Each structure stands twice: as structure tokens, then as C-alpha cells.
Amino acid sequence: MMSWKRKVEKLPFFWYNQTVMAQKNTLTPITVLFVQWYYFEAPLSFIRGYFAYAKAISEIVPFVFLFRTLLLPWKNIADRTRMRGIDLTRIMEKLSLGLLACGVGFVVRVLTICMGLLAQFLLLTFVLTYLAVWLLFPALFLLGIGTCIQSL
Amino acid sequence: MSLETFNIRHTNAYRSLQVRKMLWVSWLCMLVLATVATLFNLKTLAANPLSLIILIALPCWILWSIELFRRKKLKTSVSAFERPDNLAELLSYHMVQHLSTKPAVTMHTMIEAAMESEWGIFVLHSINIEKSDILAALLHASPESTLEECLQWCVKAMKDLQTTHLDSTATIYAFLTNVPALAALVEKADLAVEDLKKILHAEAFHFELLEQTHHPLSPAMLVRTLGSIGRSWVIGYNNDLERLTNNISETILSYRRSVVIHRDIIDHTLKNIESRMQTNILLLGESGTGKRTLIRNIAYELRSREMRRSSPFSDVLVLKTSLLLSGGEESDQILLQAENDAKQGGRFILVIEDFAMLLSAADAKLKKILVSILEAKNIRTICIANTEDYHTLIKSDTFLDTLLEKVYVEEPSDEETMDVLLEEYFKLKKVHNVRLTYRALKSILILSRRYVGHGGLPGKAVEVLEEALLAARASSGQTVTEDTIRAILSRRTRIDIEVLTEEGKQKLLHLKERLQSHIIGQEHAIGSLSAALKRGRMNIGSGKRPIGTFLFLGTTGLGKTETAKALAKEYFGSVENMIRIDLNEFSNEASIPLLIGGPTEKGGFTEGLLIKRIQDRPSSIVLLDEIEKAHPKILNLFLQILDEGILIGGNGGKADFRNTIIIATSNAGSHWMTEHSLPSEESEQIVFRTALLETIVGERTFSPEFINRFDEIILFTQPTDDEVRQLAILMLGEIIERIMKDRGIRITVESPVIDFLAEKGFSREYGAREMRRTITQTIENYLADYLLSRSVKRGDEIAIRAEDLQH
Structure with a gap:
């Protein structure tokens, strides 16, 4: 199975460098290598990193599992004592304990899901900002130099 | 290739x-600038702090x-072509780094760079070179090879x-295998080409x-540290169970495993756990085969699978057996409560590491709860x-x-054991700061096996490794x-x-002569025994x-037992290193448990x-005397x-006889030997x-x-007259x-005395035992009378003549 790096190297721009430049028996110029890496390889690597961290967050806060067990009682608390006949008092006691346990479980799970979603949102925001800055950096650099000169 | x-x-x-x-x-320049x-622009920058940030941040970012480009792209770049035009592209970063400091790239500088x-x-x-x-070997190597050949x-x-990449290890391997002078160094270090590959x-x-x-902060470490939130919220509270057990699942993902053995048992156990059939597993095996590590690997694998499948967690709980047994009368109550917790609570896997100890020490109530x-x-x-313990x-x-499904945990293969040893070595190396050569590591595996x-691999090998590193550290060795x-x-x-010293080698080479000083005649027997010992010491046999196994046949009194004793004394240092079993005492079937152990009437077990x-003595001579008298x-x-x-x-335990010489003595066929x-x-001796042997088999004394x-059947023959004299002497x-x-x-004896003893002291029926009796009755009695009747002091001399004995 081809690694993602090999797939990138098969893109036309890369192919040109690897075959044509190699045929000319020269190393790819370092600036060209830098641009290739800066605009293609590095962003792809950031995106892979993002997916790894997103996966880690979903393992730490297992959304699917929490949704599936949303209504289960907290710590499996239930009144399991056997009842003989119909005892309304006992039924009410069991019901209220069950509702309380489920309620606590529901609240805690929902809060945990919210925390997990927040973490995912913050991660995504950070990565998008980072990528934007990274890709727009040359323009920002020139803008920054201009600002500096103006202010000085 | 050009x-x-x-x-x-x-x-x-x-x-x-x-x-x-x-x-x-x-x-550096950026910092200064x-x-x-x-x-110089403090005021301006203070008025416009954004400029300050841009001034510092932009160069840092660039x-x-x-630096990121250098590390991720340049340093790790691999040539797209298998045979690039510039062969230097195949070199690894570190090889280029070291070679760039050399004046020129030659055969010598290449190997030097690799070794740095x-x-x-x-x-x-x-490799300990x-x-x-x-x-030095390369300097004197001839003919010198060109860079192209290298x-x-x-x-x-x-x-x-x-x-x-062409990295340091590939370079060193290439040189060690292709330069004759370096190959000689490797041979001198007692290493083969396969050993080199294994070292790499x-x-x-x-x-x-x-x-x-x-x-x-890497994703894997974050998951290991924080675990998974919420999956244990479906499992109930279980105070008594928590008190009696250690929950290894809680921190199992931080349990770093590089080498995992017994994968088939792990898969089988997990299938069993996930199936609906209720089966409890009993892991059986010698101590040291990795049963406890296996439990941790099972817990790890189980937790990893549950995380991948978004399943609720199952907790692997290891029972604190000693705590349970020390609980006195309350133990059964606590265990009962823990059992109820477990039944109501959720998915548990209870591990009882000392199952035999629990069974032997538990009372009836506790066993019932179990x-x-x-x-x-x-x-x-x-x-x-x-x-x-299983059998007993x-x-x-x-x-x-x-109720228990038996799963046998066998010893792992040599490759797996080596990997375990390597992992342990690298962990202990950090602590003890001591190095181990490859040959030492290999010898740990081979020699401990x-x-x-007693015990199994890899446990017994790891114990030897730990002891070796500790000993080296204690003696300040490296x-x-x-x-x-x-x-x-x-x-x-x-x-x-241990490696044979020159003295040890001489001792072995002249063993036959030394044995002959104790035993008269029987040269064939002594020759065969010496040869067996030399083979054993030099590890020539399969192991x-x-x-060596020998059957000594002959009439009584010809020196069969004496030969075994002499061998024990000369080779093993003392007659104490001989295990003598008189099979006369084992002539009925009921005596088998006395020999190999068995249950007692009270329900225990006797060894x-x-x-x-x-x-007690794994390296000794085992003498099975009068073997023909043993029960079939x-x-x-x-x-x-x-x-x-x-x-x-x-x-069910094993006793290891691989380092022994077994000598069985028998009088079988002696009446036939006295007639022939x-x-x-x-050629006639073979007949x-x-x-x-046909007579012995025909009489059903021994089966074919x-x-x-036996490796060899040695006949002890009647001595010649000269040998009888030598025996007397x-x-x-x-x-x-x-x-x-x-x-x-000082006692001197005339020659006629020897003739007298030789004549009276030997019989075909009783062999050399008759000589001992004769000496006691003649020489010793004479000496006793002499010492009683005369005043003899230190330094005096007693001369014994033939006439003195005839009175």
C-alpha cells in the first residue's frame, strides 16, 4: 500500500523534479524543495496530526459509547432486592432510586459529551488558524515588513 | 556498478x-539585531507594540x-531511485555528518565514520571488538580495496x-564480512555471520x-494518561471486591509492551472471554514461562479492543490471596460479599495468581465460595x-x-526468548550502566536452557541476566x-x-591414567568412561x-562399584557427588512412589x-546398583x-538427568560368565x-x-594373575x-607376602572382596598384635614377612 508521501510524489510537479531533474544529474534546487515542502507536505502533515489528535479526543471522550449509555443508571445503581407480592411503597422506592440514578448518569454524560465537543471545536479552530497563518505567511510577512518600516 | x-x-x-x-x-544574529x-527604538516600539511583536515573531517563524524543513525533509530524504547517479545519496544523515568532517572519503574514513x-x-x-x-587490522589489510569496491x-x-539508507550498521556489516582481516577479527571473537545479523x-x-x-503531549501518550472517560460508569460500586483485589486494567494502557509472547494464548483467552460460554481458564506451566506477564498482556489487549469497539470496559482484578488468607474467620464473609458485588456489578475477570496456595490454605467455607x-x-x-501443584x-x-479449562503455557522459542532478554537488558542497562556483549546474551539463553x-524460559534466563548485571556493577566492571x-x-x-583452564584441560586429558591408579585392569571400562566425560565437558553431545549411560556386567567383586566411586572422586571431586541407589530395595511395585514420589495416605505428597x-546434585554420577533386582x-x-x-x-515435575553419567551394575549372566x-x-570377544546378552535376554532379566x-555395555572380566598382584599391592x-x-x-612388605595375598585373596566366586577379607585376617591382625606386644613409636619401621603371616 503506497504511503501518502509516495502518492504526493506522483503529483505532476513532484514527478517533474524527481525524473527530469534527476536525468539532468542535478539535485533539486533547495528553494524548489522548500516550496514543495512548505505548500504541500507540511500542510498535509498538519492535517494528519489534526486527525490523530481528534481521534485521541474521541477515544478519551467516547461520544458513541456515551450516547449509547445516556439513559443507563449511574454506576449501575439499582434496587435489586426481590419483592414479594405487590408492595406500592417498595415499587415507588425502586422507581425513584432508578430515576435518580438515571438522572445523575444522564447529566454527567451530557456534560462530558459537551466537554468533548468543546475540545474538538477548540482543536479544529486551532488547526484551521494555524494552517491559514502557515499558508498565508509569505503575504503576512511582506505586510509585516511594510508595517514595521512604516512605523519606524 | 561503476x-x-x-x-x-x-x-x-x-x-x-x-x-x-x-x-x-x-x-544568534537575530537575537543581537x-x-x-x-x-535604539524603544520609544517608538513602546508606542506601537504590534511592531515589536512583528519584529520578533516574524524572524522566529521564518x-x-x-528548521522544520531541515529536520522533516532534508535530513530524512530517501533517494527515489534504487541506484542514483550520485551514490552518496544512499548514505544516511549520520554517515554524511561524520564523513563531512574527514579530509576525503576513502575506505578507512568510511568505516571510521560508521564507528563514530x-x-x-x-x-x-x-561484538566486543x-x-x-x-x-589497525584495516591498515595492514592487503590487498587494499578501492572505494568503488567498498x-x-x-x-x-x-x-x-x-x-x-546506507547507515553505520550496514557499513560495519559490509566491512566485517568482506575484508578478510576484519572477518578474522570476528572469528576471533567467536561470532558467525548469522550472529552479526542478529546483533544488527x-x-x-x-x-x-x-x-x-x-x-x-503526543496523541498516544494523552490517551494512555487520561484513559477513556465514562466507560466504567456502567460498572457498579464494589468496595469489598476492590479491597480484596488489584485492578490492573486501570493503568494497563501505560504498561509499555514491546515484546509480546504467547500470542496464541492471548487470542484464545480473549475469544473465551467474549464468548457466551462460561469457561474459567487455568494457566499451567513451569515457573518462569511468563504466566503473570501473560495476564497483563491479556488485560492490555482486552482494554485496547474495548476502546476500539466503543464497548464497556471489563476490569481485570488480581486477587490478593495473602490478604484473603490472613483475614481469619472473616475471610469467607469478605469473599462472599465480593462475589455478590461482582455478580451485580458488571464485567469482571478475576485472576487468582496463587491458586494452589489458595486451595491448600483455604478452609472448607472459603473453598465453597471459591x-x-x-x-x-x-x-x-x-x-x-x-x-x-496441579497434579498434587x-x-x-x-x-x-x-470447572477449569487447562491452557498449557509452554516455553517460548529461542527468538522470542532472545527478544525478551534484549528488552530486559535495555531496561536494566539504563539502571546499572553496564554493557553486555552479544555472546554473553547468547550464552545466557543457551546455557540456562x-x-x-528447574523453571522455564524466559524467566530463568532473565534471572541470570539480572544477576550478571548486578555482579558487574558491584565489581565496578563495565x-x-x-x-x-x-x-x-x-x-x-x-x-x-566455566571455561576450561590449562590445568583443567590437562586433568581431563589424563583422566584415564588417574582412574587406572585406583582400578586395576578393566581398561576398556575406564577408557569408555573417560571418553564420555571428555565429550560431556566439551559439549560435543546433543545435550x-x-x-553417558553404561551397563556394567560381571560377577561380584570385580570393581564395578569401585570404578563408579573412583570416577566420582577423580572427576566430580568427591564420592559425595555420586547418587547411589541400591535397587535391591525396589523389588516390588509399591516402592515406585519411594523413587519418584507419590501421594500419601493423608492426602499430601511425598517427593x-x-x-x-x-x-540437589544435578551434575553427578548416578549409580544404579544391582539393577537386575528392580521390579520391571x-x-x-x-x-x-x-x-x-x-x-x-x-x-508432574521434571528431574533433569542431562548432566549426569548413569552407571547401572548387574550380576546378570554371572553364572554363564563363570562357565565361559x-x-x-x-573378534571372539564380540561373539x-x-x-x-542373548542369555540375559533369554532369562528375561532385562528386555532387549x-x-x-545404554551407550555401552561393559563386561568386567576376571583379572589376570598379574592384575591380582597389583590389586593386592x-x-x-x-x-x-x-x-x-x-x-x-613405616611399614615394608616383602614380595612373597604379595604372592601369598594374591594366591589366598582372590576367588572366581567372590572376586576382590575375598582379597579384602584376606588382608584383614592376615595383615591387619598381624599389625594389631605387633603394635600391642611391642612399643612402637613414630618413626619406627615394621617389616612384614611371609612367614609372619603363616603363623
Whole structure:
């Protein structure tokens, strides 16, 4: 199975460098290598990193599992004592304990899901900002130099 | 292959080095410029702080992205072509780094650069060859090879080792295998080409282990540290269960595993856990085969699967057996409550590590609760016991036995054991700061398998490794070699496996002569025994059977037992190193448990005499006297010992006879031997032997398969007249020496006395025992009367004449 790096190297721009430049028996110029890496390889690597961290967050806060067990009682608390006949008092006691346990479980799970979603949102925001800055950096650099000169 | 270009300056790795130098300078310049600019424009910058941030942040960002480019792209770039025009592109970063400091790239500088790297240093330590020795050998190597030839070797080495770069290890391997002078150094270090490959595999493994140290904020480490929130919220509270157990699942994901053995057992156990069928597992095996580590690996695998499948967690709880047993009368109550917690709570796997101890020490109530736990629906139990305890304590309880599925944990293969040893070594190396050569590591595996009879691999090998590293550290040594391992194992096993000194070699070479000083005649017997000992000491045999097995046949009094005693004294140092079993005492079937162990009437277990003694002295002579008197079923037991060097005791434990010499003595066929005398011609002697054996088999004294299992059957023949005289002299000599030593009295004996003793002291019926009786009745009695009737003091001399004895 081809690694993602090999797939990138098969893109036309890369192919040109690897075959044509190699045929000319020269190393790819370092600036060209830098641009290739800066605009293609590095962003792809950031995106892979993002997916790894997103996966880690979903393992730490297992959304699917929490949704599936949303209504289960907290710590499996239930009144399991056997009842003989119909005892309304006992039924009410069991019901209220069950509702309380489920309620606590529901609240805690929902809060945990919210925390997990927040973490995912913050991660995504950070990565998008980072990528934007990274890709727009040359323009920002020139803008920054201009600002500096103006202010000085 | 033709060397068109080899220019290290025309590689990405070299560019990476140049960029690194430039970055250093740039950071320095940036720091200076930023400081100067800030100082000179302080007011302006204070009014507009954004400019200050831009002034500092932009250059930092630029330099940082260049550094990232250097590390991620230039340093690790792999040539797209298998055979690039510039062969230097195949070199690894570290090779280019070291070569760039040399004046020119030659054969010498290439190997020097390889040996300077971290990987190269590791390899040199493992093979225990110094860098200076390699360089010196290379200087004198002739004919000297060209760089082109070197590169051809290196490219071939890359293919052999399946590496993507020509790195230090591939270079060292290429040189060591292709330069005759260096190959000679490797042979001198007692290493083969396969050993070199294994060392490189160890090196790769070592650095893979180092690289596995994840950054604390990496995704894998975050998951390991924080775990998974919420999956244990479906499991109930269980205070009593928590009190009695250790929950290893909580922190199991931080349990770093590089080497995992017994994968088939892990898969089988997990299938069992996930299935609906309620089965409890009993892990059986010798101690040291990794049963407890297996439990941790199972817990790890289970937790990893549950995380991947978004399933609720199952907790693996290890029972604190000693705490439970020390609870006194309350123990059963606590366990009962814990059982109820577990039944209601959720998915648990209870691990009982000392199952045999629990069974033997528990009272009836506790055992009942234990059985109830084993029968419970949502509690899976994994018990651990060794084979001996299973046969003595568990198997006898039929109902309990049916509740458990037996899974045998065998010893891992040599490759797996080596990987475990390597992992342990790398962990302990950090602590003890001591190096181990590859040969030492290999010898730990081979020698502990061969000589340590008790326990299983990899446990017993790891114990030896730990002891070796501790000993080296204590003696302030740096390197553990094979000699150290041999010394440690010799001490542990009480078997001499140290490297033979010159004195030891001479002792072995002249063993036959030394034995002949104790035993008169019987040259064939002595020759065969000496040969067997030499083979055993030099490890020529397969190591899967006893060193030698011999059946001594002959009439009584011909020196069969004396030969075994002399051998024990001369080779093993003392007659104490002989295990003598008089099979006269084992003539009925009921005596089998006395020999190999068996259950007692009170329900316990008794260890057999033979098993106990061989475990105390694994390297000894085993003398089975009067073997023809043993019960046939006892003879069948010996078939296993003679064939495989192992005896399975009544409790399932193994006794190791591979480091023994087994000598069985028998008077079988003696009446036939008294009627037929041994011919002098060798060809006729063979016929004589065959006829004797046929007679013995015909009388059903021994079965043909029993006789066939001995390495050699040695006939002890009647001595010649001259040999009888020599025997008389030998026995008399012992008495004279003893009196000289104890009393300082010198005794001289005339030649006719020897003739007299030789005539009276030997009979075909009773052999040399008659000589002993005659000496007692004549010489010793005479001496006693002499000493009583005269005043004899230290320094005096007593002369014994033939006439004195005839009175």
C-alpha cells in the first residue's frame, strides 16, 4: 500500500523534479524543495496530526459509547432486592432510586459529551488558524515588513 | 556498478548540515539585531507594540519553519531511485555528518565514520571488538580495496539487511564480512555471520525501543494518561471486591509492551472471554514461562479492543490471596460479599495468581465460595498454577478440575526468548550502566536452557541476566562477557561449565591414567568412561540425553562399584557427588512412589528419593546398583531417563538427568560368565558378548529395549594373575599409607607376602572382596598384635614377612 508521501510524489510537479531533474544529474534546487515542502507536505502533515489528535479526543471522550449509555443508571445503581407480592411503597422506592440514578448518569454524560465537543471545536479552530497563518505567511510577512518600516 | 559520482556535498543530507550551521548563525544574529533594534527604538516600539511583536515573531517563524524543513525533509530524504547517479545519496544523515568532517572519503574514513555514530558504538560493544583493533587490522589489510569496491559491498549489505539508507550498521556489516582481516577479527571473537545479523537486529530493536518514548503531549501518550472517560460508569460500586483485589486494567494502557509472547494464548483467552460460554481458564506451566506477564498482556489487549469497539470496559482484578488468607474467620464473609458485588456489578475477570496456595490454605467455607465464584455467570476466572501443584492439589478434586479449562503455557522459542532478554537488558542497562556483549546474551539463553533444570524460559534466563548485571556493577566492571555468565551459572547449578583452564584441560586429558591408579585392569571400562566425560565437558553431545549411560556386567567383586566411586572422586571431586541407589530395595511395585514420589495416605505428597537427590546434585554420577533386582515397572521408568535425560515425577515435575553419567551394575549372566571364559581374540570377544546378552535376554532379566538404551555395555572380566598382584599391592598400599599418615610408622612388605595375598585373596566366586577379607585376617591382625606386644613409636619401621603371616 503506497504511503501518502509516495502518492504526493506522483503529483505532476513532484514527478517533474524527481525524473527530469534527476536525468539532468542535478539535485533539486533547495528553494524548489522548500516550496514543495512548505505548500504541500507540511500542510498535509498538519492535517494528519489534526486527525490523530481528534481521534485521541474521541477515544478519551467516547461520544458513541456515551450516547449509547445516556439513559443507563449511574454506576449501575439499582434496587435489586426481590419483592414479594405487590408492595406500592417498595415499587415507588425502586422507581425513584432508578430515576435518580438515571438522572445523575444522564447529566454527567451530557456534560462530558459537551466537554468533548468543546475540545474538538477548540482543536479544529486551532488547526484551521494555524494552517491559514502557515499558508498565508509569505503575504503576512511582506505586510509585516511594510508595517514595521512604516512605523519606524 | 561503476562509480560515476560520489559526492557527499551533493546530497540532501549535506545540505541539511549546511542549513543547520546557517540556522545557528541566524538565531544568534537575530537575537543581537532584535536587542539592538529594541534598544535604539524603544520609544517608538513602546508606542506601537504590534511592531515589536512583528519584529520578533516574524524572524522566529521564518527560522523555525526552515528548521522544520531541515529536520522533516532534508535530513530524512530517501533517494527515489534504487541506484542514483550520485551514490552518496544512499548514505544516511549520520554517515554524511561524520564523513563531512574527514579530509576525503576513502575506505578507512568510511568505516571510521560508521564507528563514530551511536549505532556503530553499540554494535562494537556488542561484538566486543575495539575500534582501534578494526582500524589497525584495516591498515595492514592487503590487498587494499578501492572505494568503488567498498560501495559495492555496502549496497549489497543494504539489500541483505533491507535498509533504505546506507547507515553505520550496514557499513560495519559490509566491512566485517568482506575484508578478510576484519572477518578474522570476528572469528576471533567467536561470532558467525548469522550472529552479526542478529546483533544488527538487536541494535535496530534497541533504537526502536528508544524511539517509542513518546512525547508526553503526543496523541498516544494523552490517551494512555487520561484513559477513556465514562466507560466504567456502567460498572457498579464494589468496595469489598476492590479491597480484596488489584485492578490492573486501570493503568494497563501505560504498561509499555514491546515484546509480546504467547500470542496464541492471548487470542484464545480473549475469544473465551467474549464468548457466551462460561469457561474459567487455568494457566499451567513451569515457573518462569511468563504466566503473570501473560495476564497483563491479556488485560492490555482486552482494554485496547474495548476502546476500539466503543464497548464497556471489563476490569481485570488480581486477587490478593495473602490478604484473603490472613483475614481469619472473616475471610469467607469478605469473599462472599465480593462475589455478590461482582455478580451485580458488571464485567469482571478475576485472576487468582496463587491458586494452589489458595486451595491448600483455604478452609472448607472459603473453598465453597471459591467454587461458587467459578460457577458464577458473569465472573470469568483465570487461575495460575504450576504443573506440580496441579497434579498434587487441583487434579485430585474432580469437580473443581471440570470447572477449569487447562491452557498449557509452554516455553517460548529461542527468538522470542532472545527478544525478551534484549528488552530486559535495555531496561536494566539504563539502571546499572553496564554493557553486555552479544555472546554473553547468547550464552545466557543457551546455557540456562541446557543446564538450569528447574523453571522455564524466559524467566530463568532473565534471572541470570539480572544477576550478571548486578555482579558487574558491584565489581565496578563495565562489560559482562560470556565468562561471567559461565561463572554465575556454574555457581547456581553446581555444574562446572566455566571455561576450561590449562590445568583443567590437562586433568581431563589424563583422566584415564588417574582412574587406572585406583582400578586395576578393566581398561576398556575406564577408557569408555573417560571418553564420555571428555565429550560431556566439551559439549560435543546433543545435550538432550545424559552425558553417558553404561551397563556394567560381571560377577561380584570385580570393581564395578569401585570404578563408579573412583570416577566420582577423580572427576566430580568427591564420592559425595555420586547418587547411589541400591535397587535391591525396589523389588516390588509399591516402592515406585519411594523413587519418584507419590501421594500419601493423608492426602499430601511425598517427593521421591531419586528426584530429590538429582535436584540437589544435578551434575553427578548416578549409580544404579544391582539393577537386575528392580521390579520391571521400575526398569520402565529408567527407559525415559536413558533416552531423554528427564524423569517425570509423581507430581508432574521434571528431574533433569542431562548432566549426569548413569552407571547401572548387574550380576546378570554371572553364572554363564563363570562357565565361559573371555577369549583373547577381539573378534571372539564380540561373539562372547553377544552370547552373554542373548542369555540375559533369554532369562528375561532385562528386555532387549532396556539393554539397547545404554551407550555401552561393559563386561568386567576376571583379572589376570598379574592384575591380582597389583590389586593386592593397591589394597596393601592404602593400609600402609593410612598408618603412615595416622601414626608415622613405616611399614615394608616383602614380595612373597604379595604372592601369598594374591594366591589366598582372590576367588572366581567372590572376586576382590575375598582379597579384602584376606588382608584383614592376615595383615591387619598381624599389625594389631605387633603394635600391642611391642612399643612402637613414630618413626619406627615394621617389616612384614611371609612367614609372619603363616603363623
